[in-house]
Amino acid sequence: MLKIGPYECQSRLFLGTGKFSSLKVQAEAVEASGTDVLTFALRRVNLDHPEEPGFLERLNRKRFRFLPNTAGAKTAEEAVRLARLARASGLSDMVKVEVIGDEETLLPDPVGTLKATRQLVEEGFIVLPYTSDDPILARRLEEAGAHAVMPGASPIGSGQGILNPLNLKLIIRRAKVPVIVDAGIGSPADAARAMELGADGILLNTAVSGARDPVRMARAMKLAVEAGRLGYEAGRIPKKETASASSPAEGMVT
Numbered sequence: 314m315l316k317i318g319p320y321e322c323q324s325r326l327f328l329g330t331g332k333f334s335s336l337k338v339q340a341e342a343v344e345a346s347g348t349d350v351l352t353f354a355l356r357r358v359n360l361d362h363p364e365e366p367g368f369l370e371r372l373n374r375k376r377f378r379f380l381p382n383t384a385g386a387k388t389a390e391e392a393v394r395l396a397r398l399a400r401a402s403g404l405s406d407m408v409k410v411e412v413i414g415d416e417e418t419l420l421p422d423p424v425g426t427l428k429a430t431r432q433l434v435e436e437g438f439i440v441l442p443y444t445s446d447d448p449i450l451a452r453r454l455e456e457a458g459a460h461a462v463m464p465g466a467s468p469i470g471s472g473q474g475i476l477n478p479l480n481l482k483l484i485i486r487r488a489k490v491p492v493i494v495d496a497g498i499g500s501p502a503d504a505a506r507a508m509e510l511g512a513d514g515i516l517l518n519t520a521v522s523g524a525r526d527p528v529r530m531a532r533a534m535k536l537a538v539e540a541g542r543l544g545y546e547a548g549r550i551p552k553k554e555t556a557s558a559s560s561p562a563e564g565m566v567t
């Protein structure tokens with residue numbers, strides 16, 4: 314079972330709740346995904362009255378753990394302020410730190426991300442920073458006390474899948490906290506591949522909300538994450554440059 318800080322997750326798939334065509338489709342996709350962790354941008358919530366009608370209202374707050382994110386923050390200070398508001402309004406003490414460094418790529422600002430992570434850890438939050446696929450930065454975030462690291466597969470919403478499997482593998486091999494591959498997953502194959510590399514979980518949004526049939530895609534992602542994890546645990550065969558017969562004659566019982 315996946316454990317992040319004190320929290321246990323039944324599913325290894327975390328789902329973003331943005332960009333769905335309707336609240337009904339969103340709710341059905343959430344159900345089909347089997348997730349128990351939902352993420353959403355804090356700027357979409359009325360933090361003075363989080364219970365106000367909106368997408369949160371439709372979700373059973375007892376069934377899901379909320380992972381609000383600080384999307385829209387351009388500085389560490391903005392991210393910290395949003396996280397504090399979220400905790401003060403009773404939403405969650407678990408936060409996905411997102412400090413965006415560039416509007417075109419939406420890549421994270423490494424300096425701001427590290428600074429916000431340090432501060433929020435010090436204030437007792439359960440902190441999951443969205444980071445690039447840089448292994449050194451992932452290590453620094455872990456040293457700063459992050460409870461998980463969330464390297465991007467590729468830019469948010471790009472659907473490009475895993476651009477740098479080598480870096481992801483390095484991050485996964487070295488990390489002592491869970492690694493959740495976040496952003497850029499485009500298809501179930503991408504999700505399964507990340508899990509086969511050894512990721513502890515996947516966070517995705519656009520691949521489901523933007524699919525022709527988001528509900529079916531949510532289910533496909535659930536199965537892909539499960540299959541990828543099973544494959545990782547089972548241990549794949551090594552790749553070889555030469556053939557070896559699948560039905561060798563030697564050792565056959567006659």
Ligand SMILES: CC(=O)[C@@H](O)[C@H](O)COP(=O)(O)O
Pocket residue numbers: 328329330331352353382384468469470471472495496497498516517518519520
């Ligand atoms: C919802 C959320 O947190 C996104 O910022 C996240 O990074 C998902 O990215 P994709 O939409 O590319 O799956």
